[in-house]
């Protein structure tokens with residue numbers, strides 16, 4: 001299969017490109033270096049040292065003997081170039097990771113909100129319009145998020161994208177399946193809920209084949225392929241905007257920094273290891289919906305955990321202290337979360353679960369690169385609103401452990 005990976009230099013895009021290449025697919029990466037530009041804007045760098053994209057690709061060719069093409073264009077802006085690329089490179093499928101993916105970054109200021117909305121929605125829409133423009137039958141697999149659902153349930157597991165509802169009509173009850181009601185918790189998550197409507201429209205109007213993957217929080221760093229050479233190492237984000245919760249805790253533990261739990265830590269979220277992320281993408285690409293079929297929605301997650309439970313596990317393993325801090329986010333303090341992931345299990349995913357040995361492996365990575373850490377970048381300083389900004393400017397509530 002010929003697959004274009006949009007955003008192929010990023011945290012999920014890069015290991016996906018390598019995984020697909022290793023599995024015999026022909027891979028092209030489209031990336032405009034926006035993730036590296038944001039690092040410079042924030043004055044942070046990945047804990048793991050990442051070489052420039054052309055060197056990454058050359059290293060992959062050296063160790064695997066396989067070529068990856070690279071294209072530098074800005075999705076959402078360079079529309080004609082995108083259409084030309086699709087016509088010339090002739091992908092069978094597109095894996096779309098080319099969106100600004102950090103919730104805190106999207107809430108930093110009006111400028112960051114506007115950037116996230118403009119970038120994400122125009123990127124997604126341009127890809128859809130470009131596929132139609134070429135007239136080619138290209139399957140689009142998009143990295144969505146569990147956050148489109150919100151994290152509160154009425155006790156029932158969150159289904160894979162669609163909810164059965166019964167409408168009372170004058171002729172009696174009528175059953176329908178509708179998109180699960182969106183309940184985004186940040187501007188970033190909101191852009192992914194809007195993407196869903198773009199997909200629904202383009203399937204209805206143009207019969208595009210589209211898969212939307214609602215992914216949970218990714219933990220871990222390396223995959224089979226990124227381990228093969230130090231120049232292939234994946235990003236490890238630990239800063240207050242881009243670092244995700246479990247990787248942050250593991251890195252903080254490696255540095256002897258108190259684990260930064262927001263609020264009570266009662267937030268329950270869905271998790272997946274990065275190795276399973278890349279497997280899921282290939283499974284989704286190998287099993288596209290038929291033309292005319294509704295958007296295929298799969299929950300790309302393995303298990304749910306509470307934030308404080310994760311902090312306690314990491315503390316037990318490493319002796320780290322846990323700090324309960326005022327929450328910069330406007331989110332529920334406590335929630336239950338049950339999620340269906342039957343579709344990937346049926347496709348043969350044999351998932352990696354949060355295992356103490358694997359957690360230790362990530363801590364080892366963090367230890368190996370601890371000298372590159374800038375402790376001043378650890379605190380989460382992007383507040384969701386004025387009330388949350390005031391809350392985080394007060395000293396921590398308590399430190400335990």
Ligand code: USQ
Nearest residue numbers: 101102103145146147215216217244245260261262267307
């Ligand atoms: N949290 C802490 N302490 C920290 C960092 C986070 O308690 O130091 C808490 C947050 O308040 C939140 C939870 O941990 O309740 C998750 O935060 P996160 O930064 O790990 O994840 P999130 O902002 O939701 O976003 C990440 C990815 C995003 C992806 C999403 C999947 O950045 O691209 O879409 O996970 S999901 O969370 O399932 O929507």
